Amino acid sequence: MVMEQKLYDFWLCSRKGIGLRKRERLLRHFGSPEEIFFASEEQYRQVKGINEKDIASLSAGRSKEAVREEYDRLARQGISFVSVRQDGFPEKLKQIADAPYGLYYRGNLPDEKKPCVAVVGARDASFEGMQIARKFGYELAANGIQVISGMARGIDIHAQRGALDYAGGSTYSVLGTGADVCYPRQHIEEYMLMQEHGGVITEFPPASPSLPFQFAMRNRIISGLSDGVLLIEAGEKSGSLITAETGLEQGREIFVVPGGILDSRYKGGNKLLKQGAAPVTCVSDILDGLGIFLDAPAAERMKKSDVMLETTEKIVYASLGLEPVHVSCIAEQTGLPLQNVMEILLALQVRNMVDTVGNNYFVIRL
């Protein structure tokens, strides 16, 4: 009863209750997944830290047919599996401490030939922060950089949306759940889109629910897959600081968008800046930091198209900022009739110059 290598790896990775630490212990004791697979229950008992529950989970369904069946089911769900012993496992990830033994993914794994940048930050970010995230996501993608993040609310999803906005951009999410779980649920649209333009990656077996510690764990993979970590809006106790920390341990470049010293949303980021992280105000700062040089066509793409605006449109556009303003306030500020302002704003929105927040609150689009 000999199976392909990946099936042994898959079997080991998908055992319930056998996490990172226990897997390591088993591997250290037995040497390889094959040996673990063929070991007797008695032999399991000799491994320190393996309890009866784990043994039951290891023993259940330990047949070639069962594993094959399980693996086929995975394929039917459109989930791919790759282990550290196989080709295609990200090289960058092999080098990090506590590297995952296997990865489940939908879509693709990051292209190893292209640079990757992780963009992380607060969930409850300000409108401004989210605008910045989207802008950076877009511009990174425009420069052929793959955006890695965690698909969380706020900064994460906006950076990824920015990357998806750029035609040909790709972005990858490292999930804290199974690859078939969309968490948070409302990001289903991006979750689906990402599988075509990038992928969703996780070390947790399919159908794993969202448990808090898993989100902290996946942060090491986010930074591990990347060449640099960009931090936008991280408070003092932000989870994004974990990503920055693991990135630092893994020797990744840390980039931080600086903010006001009194703004609590920037406290964590500013602290990193003091410790020597690279301040970033535009995407070329990141490119310089990573040693990537702008090629001319990319520079061209980044230049904002000079759309001709009519006088009244200019007036309306000028009254907008990064904080959302209600349409009636705009009318008041500009002194234009309400109906006029509405028409202009809608026209600007159709041309992607402005965005709405909530319903009728407007911000300019960076």
Add this chain to the structure above:
Amino acid sequence: MYSVAFCAAVRGIEGCMIQVETDVSEGLPGLSLVGFLSSEVKEARERVRIALKNSGFRILPKKITVNLSPADIRKGGTGYDLAIAVSVLASFGSFSPKFIEDMVFIGELGLDGSVKEVHGILPMVYTAYENGMKYCIVPEDNRKEAMLVKGIQIVGVSSLGQLTDWLAREAFPRQEEQGNNAATEQENIICDFCDVNGQKSVRRAVEVAVAGRHNLLMVGPPGSGKTMIAKRIPGIMPEMNFEEQMEISKIYSVAGYLSRECPVIEKRPFRSPHHTITEKALIGGGTFPKPGEISLANGGVLFLDELGEFHRQTIDLLRQPLEEGVVHISRVDGNYSYPAKIQLVAATNPCPCGYYPDRKKCRCSSWQIKNYLGKISQPMLERMDICVETQPLGYNDLDMAKATEQNECSQAIRARVAEAQQIQKERYRKEPFFHNSQLPPSKIPVYCKTSPEAEEFAKQTFQKLGFSARTYHKLLKVCRTIADLAGAETIEKAHIAEAVFYRSIDRKYWGEGEW
């Protein structure tokens, strides 16, 4: 001996004639009442017996049987007492049956023989008139209300003795004609739009909503004037005509809310039920069906403040009446229907603290914000044609004296609304509906014609904002109203742009801080 007197009952808000038959025959002495009676009508036996005694009549010890016909209608209320007493007396020959054959007697009796007021006089008297009755005898306290019906002689009585006197003499005294002059002196709480400072976009949205009878939802922080504006909405609706006044007065009469001094509702009602209201109180119902708040607001405004706080089931019950303009209540003994043609106005805070999306003040988590609006059911949210945000007022807006001069008063707005409604009335004269909001999807292409330029613009916005077919139809209906207000034949680009701003909150994006 056998005799008949007429009375009237109320079913829904319509009256129906009731025949009170009495037979006196030999047998065990007693008074028995039959005819599908509720307990308060059964008790009439005691009231009538004692009232007769105390009015100086001696009832001979005979077997008296009273039947209220038609016997298959359940009879509730206390308005039958007077007719029963008259019928009993007539069967003893106290007065000529011929004389009372075209009279209707309505009133409750006290033990001392006094006649007390009852609810629902207006529909009952109206029925009497329709059935060709010549006289309607009503409690003195209800006389004013009864006199709203023209073409029938109204006689007010205050005691049984007085009535029997008149009946015996076969002549009624002349009672002073009481006009409705008092009614015009109705309590006039001045609620005018000139008190509302700032809120230009809301003013405009309200005008559009009322002009096309679109349901309106106001979203805004506390203290931004949502309730204040809602209270002023009846004032910008066109004045009620006589039929409308009668209809709403009938509802109030049945509900017992008409005041003695001014028994006619001349102003459009404004009802603002508290959010703890039960289903029956809102829609109407009960063992003996009574109109609910939605019917009491008929022809006027039903204002639901803090829409999110209402029980979901309660609010969802509004859906069908909103579409049909009538509430149907089914009971074992028949179906009742109450009119419910309302202008629905709702208000809600955007989030638990009320300040979203002003993130300087609002510290609610996006989960909280999402959930707050999540309490409003999606079907209800989709029925809100117009959604508008109220803005917190700045200091400059608070300068009362200056602002009041500039603010447009209700009268000017009402004139424009009336004009737009007139246009709709003419346009839909061959249709079974009256307002733009009632346009069925099949008729939208017929009545909502857009100019080529507007068509292109609509296409762009449709794609950009990702509308559903339902949203788009709603949008076109609102466009139609805006065009009507502007007196335009076809829908132009500017009308579409404005309507887009009134579309209802897309919950997916609410609270996300997304765009």
